Amino acid sequence: MKALAARRHHRLAPVVLLLLALLATGGVYALLAPSPASADSANVQDIETGKKLFQANCATCHGINAEGSDGVPSLVGVGAAAVDFQVSTGRMPMQMNGPQAIEKPAQFDAEQTAQLAAYVASLGDGPAVPTADQVDPSQGDPASGAAIFRTNCAMCHNAVGAGGALSEGKFAPSLMHTSATNIYQAMLTGPQSMPVFNDANVTPEEKRDVIAYLMEQREGSAGGLTLGGLGPVSEGLWVWVVGLGLLVGAAVWIGAKSS
Amino acid sequence: MTTTTTERAAAGAADYLDQRTGIGHAVKEFARKTFPDHWSFLLGEIALYSFVVLILSGFFLTMFFVPSMALVTHHGAPNTMDGVLMSEAFSSTLHTSFEVRGGLLMRQIHHWAALLFMAAIVTHMMRVFFTGAFRKPRELNWLVGTLLLILGLGAGFTGYSLPDDVLSGNGLRITDGVVKSIPIIGSYMSYFIFGGEFPGDDIIPRLFTLHILVVPGIILALVGVHLLMVVLHKHTQYPGGGRTDKNVVGFPLFPVYVAKAGGFFFVVFGVIALMGATMAINNVWNYGPFDPSPVSAGAQPDWYMLFLEGSLRLMPGQTEYVIGGFTLSLNILIPAVIIPGLLFTFLFVYPFIEAAVTKDKNEHHVLDRPRNVPVRTGLGVAFLTAFIILALAGSNDLIATHFSLSINSITWAFRILFFVGPWFAFWVTKRICLGLQRKDRELVLHGHETGRIVRFANGEYIEVHRPLDEQERWLRVNYTAHRPLEIEPATDSRGVRRKGYKNERRLARLSRFFYEDRVEPVTPAELAAAHAHGDHDELGSSESHGEITSGTQH
Numbered sequence: 001m002k003a004l005a006a007r008r009h010h011r012l013a014p015v016v017l018l019l020l021a022l023l024a025t026g027g028v029y030a031l032l033a034p035s036p037a038s039a040d041s042a043n044v045q046d047i048e049t050g051k052k053l054f055q056a057n058c059a060t061c062h063g064i065n066a067e068g069s070d071g072v073p074s075l076v077g078v079g080a081a082a083v084d085f086q087v088s089t090g091r092m093p094m095q096m097n098g099p100q101a102i103e104k105p106a107q108f109d110a111e112q113t114a115q116l117a118a119y120v121a122s123l124g125d126g127p128a129v130p131t132a133d134q135v136d137p138s139q140g141d142p143a144s145g146a147a148i149f150r151t152n153c154a155m156c157h158n159a160v161g162a163g164g165a166l167s168e169g170k171f172a173p174s175l176m177h178t179s180a181t182n183i184y185q186a187m188l189t190g191p192q193s194m195p196v197f198n199d200a201n202v203t204p205e206e207k208r209d210v211i212a213y214l215m216e217q218r219e220g221s222a223g224g225l226t227l228g229g230l231g232p233v234s235e236g237l238w239v240w241v242v243g244l245g246l247l248v249g250a251a252v253w254i255g256a257k258s259s
Numbered sequence: 260m261t262t263t264t265t266e267r268a269a270a271g272a273a274d275y276l277d278q279r280t281g282i283g284h285a286v287k288e289f290a291r292k293t294f295p296d297h298w299s300f301l302l303g304e305i306a307l308y309s310f311v312v313l314i315l316s317g318f319f320l321t322m323f324f325v326p327s328m329a330l331v332t333h334h335g336a337p338n339t340m341d342g343v344l345m346s347e348a349f350s351s352t353l354h355t356s357f358e359v360r361g362g363l364l365m366r367q368i369h370h371w372a373a374l375l376f377m378a379a380i381v382t383h384m385m386r387v388f389f390t391g392a393f394r395k396p397r398e399l400n401w402l403v404g405t406l407l408l409i410l411g412l413g414a415g416f417t418g419y420s421l422p423d424d425v426l427s428g429n430g431l432r433i434t435d436g437v438v439k440s441i442p443i444i445g446s447y448m449s450y451f452i453f454g455g456e457f458p459g460d461d462i463i464p465r466l467f468t469l470h471i472l473v474v475p476g477i478i479l480a481l482v483g484v485h486l487l488m489v490v491l492h493k494h495t496q497y498p499g500g501g502r503t504d505k506n507v508v509g510f511p512l513f514p515v516y517v518a519k520a521g522g523f524f525f526v527v528f529g530v531i532a533l534m535g536a537t538m539a540i541n542n543v544w545n546y547g548p549f550d551p552s553p554v555s556a557g558a559q560p561d562w563y564m565l566f567l568e569g570s571l572r573l574m575p576g577q578t579e580y581v582i583g584g585f586t587l588s589l590n591i592l593i594p595a596v597i598i599p600g601l602l603f604t605f606l607f608v609y610p611f612i613e614a615a616v617t618k619d620k621n622e623h624h625v626l627d628r629p630r631n632v633p634v635r636t637g638l639g640v641a642f643l644t645a646f647i648i649l650a651l652a653g654s655n656d657l658i659a660t661h662f663s664l665s666i667n668s669i670t671w672a673f674r675i676l677f678f679v680g681p682w683f684a685f686w687v688t689k690r691i692c693l694g695l696q697r698k699d700r701e702l703v704l705h706g707h708e709t710g711r712i713v714r715f716a717n718g719e720y721i722e723v724h725r726p727l728d729e730q731e732r733w734l735r736v737n738y739t740a741h742r743p744l745e746i747e748p749a750t751d752s753r754g755v756r757r758k759g760y761k762n763e764r765r766l767a768r769l770s771r772f773f774y775e776d777r778v779e780p781v782t783p784a785e786l787a788a789a790h791a792h793g794d795h796d797e798l799g800s801s802e803s804h805g806e807i808t809s810g811t812q813h
């Protein structure tokens with residue numbers, strides 16, 4: 001305790017405190033936030049509220065009955081999974097000022113998202129939001145997940161999911177911070193340039209294996225700092241900066257010692 | 260002082276050896292060799308020591324690596340690879356990484372040392388190039404060095420391919436494509452190299468033999484030749500007071516230099532070990548066992564091969580032609596064979612080109628300051644620019660994602676830059692060099708500005724200039740500015756066309772390109788004239804007082 005007291009005035013103390021506070025808030029939120037599974041128990045009430053939310057926030061682009069318009073897809077039959085993915089990652093409502101709709105802080109809380117999803121799901125059958133069981137990494141097999149990821153996803157998302165470039169400024173984002181549910185939904189609905197991996201392509205069990213593999217990557221590498229998981233280019237950069245940098249520094253020091 | 264038994268025994272043994280081999284004389288000679296001191300002379304040593312680390316760690320790896328492409332089911336760590344079908348090479352690499360004590364550390368040390376080895380070679384080469392250390396009598400050693408660079412690439416490439424993961428397999432697939440693009444013999448060569456259709460099951464054992472025996476063996480032999488030549492030629496030295504082409508100013512090899520160099524080995528080893536211990540490199544289990552179908556985003560070779568990758572990425576794909584049933588793949592041949600061929604040819608021939616355009620037959624032991632040879636420096640920077648642009652083009656996808664750019668525009672930008680950038684870099688560098696030379700002239704002639712303003716009785720202000728000391732002046736005037744070659748007329752005195760005139764004219768043109776723009780060093784006469792004229796500048800020196808009153812200065 002004494003040591004702690006002594007460090008109270010350290011100049012990093014506020015930063016540490018802030019981080020702790022954020023962590024605590026995040027933890028509490030995770031506990032309190034309703035699990036996506038509850039979206040299934042949609043009732044008429046939810047659908048009604050969802051419809052209102054939709055008309056206020058989405059109808060300008062997607063049309064008053066979500067029938068779509070020029071360049072904006074119809075949402076009939078995209079299912080609750082698509083809405084939950086798009087809205088919880090902040091992609092929708094969209095602000096188009098780049099080659100693709102990007103992630104931003106979500107504009108709706110979990111309840112509103114579920115209501116929107118319920119409304120869109122009521123327009124036509126589509127994939128539902130996965131259950132907590134379906135996305136539980138501890139039930140998946142990371143070895144099978146690695147194999148599936150390698151053959152289906154790595155060409156866009158990089159071998160460990162660090163992200164990669166597509167044509168014309170589009171990109172496959174890093175998957176290092178995506179929630180398990182969003183990973184599942186992305187495969188199921190294929191947002192934007194990403195292909196759909198329906199349950200015939202990649203079975204629900206295999207999807208869970210992929211999640212298990214991706215979650216494993218977040219634990220870091222047995223070899224030390226992962227350097228972003230970007231492969232040889234970042235390794236090359238680091239050898240010049242750290243390796244040669246330190247050694248040239250040492251050489252200058254040794255050279256200077258003599259004269 | 261009493262001699263102990265051990266000391267007596269050591270002296271006895273040394274004497275025994277000396278009487279039979281005469282080694283004492285050689286050691287004494289060697290110990291008295293003089294080495295000048297400068298940090299940039301240690302760059303080669305970084306390369307040498309990383310090579311030593313490579314041999315030591317590589318030796319460890321051979322104890323566990325199984326160079327076989329036979330398929331096995333891997334059991335054990337890491338759990339992402341448990342129960343997966345893979346080659347024995349890959350499985351043994353995983354085994355080394357996760358089961359062998361210190362195995363992963365050794366792998367990472369080996370790989371970091373390889374990257375550092377190449378980085379040190381490249382910077383060492385830059386030092387030699389920009390200071391003109393390749394001039395007579397060291398041209399051959401430059402050739403040996405360039406060979407070492409290429410062998411280093413070979414060592415890195417063969418090693419990178421050994422673990423048989425997806426990334427190394429991608430590299431081999433590209434190699435296969437490049438070999439096949441060679442007209443006529445390409446497909447035969449590919450079958451020859453891979454022992455049949457790619458990937459076959461011979462390539463790993465073959466690469467293994469190359470990687471641990473042939474390539475390091477040749478490197479070791481050439482390093483020996485390289486160092487022997489350094490000792491024979493004596494070390495070059497930077498220009499400065501008292502240093503000439505006839506002497507070497509520095510410390511004796513023993514004990515000062517040996518102590519420094521020996522200590523530096525441990526620094527190099529330490530840095531590599533630190534990197535190996537804390538920074539993950541080539542975590543092959545992320546890429547998985549080789550399988551020809553997947554290619555992941557961010558699939559790139561190690562940095563020293565990145566220029567080839569970039570060259571391939573920049574080349575438009577449409578340049579493949581089918582002529583009479585034969586395919587001519589210019590889209591691969593040009594970027595992967597011709598471009599690197601040109602780059603390496605430049606490295607091999609440059610010393611000889613410079614010798615030809617200067618007709619300079621003297622030995623040089625004092626280095627050039629890069630500014631004093633503007634065209635050489637410009638060419639060097641142009642070369643590096645091309646190399647760096649290609650390497651960046653090889654990373655175009657990462658540039659796109661990290662700077663939110665479109666990969667298509669980046670590729671186009673690099674295509675243009677590859678042709679424009681080197682010219683521009685050459686032009687700018689040459690201008691900067693000439694500017695710096697002029698500044699040196701200024702400085703020698705007029706001395707340092709001191710910021711002290713003096714006002715004379717007649718109202719005139721001047722700034723006091725302090726003349727350069729001996730050392731500073733020596734550094735700035737002691738160089739030769741070569742002039743373009745003069746050639747004799749096309750016909751001799753009897754009006755007969757001279758043989759070889761055309762070649763001479765070509766050489767003269769090249770020489771003009773090199774030395775047309777030049778800044779001559781200040782001559783003693785100019786210096787004297789400047790002093791007589793502007794002595795008032797040197798208010799500090801006593802003999803100038805008479806001049807001040809004259810009031811005729813500008």
Ligand code: HEM
Pocket residue numbers: 310313314316317318320321324351352355366369370373376411414415417418419420421422470471474475478540541
């Ligand atoms: C001459 C300079 C050398 C260079 C540039 C070099 C480079 C490399 C590289 C880049 C790898 C891939 C390592 C990995 O990430 O797994 C490698 C692997 C390997 N090298 Fe070297 N190496 C050199 C010398 C040697 C020597 C002298 C030996 C043995 C005496 C050796 C033995 C090995 C072995 C057995 C492997 C495979 C190990 C594994 O993948 O686990 N290398 N080398």
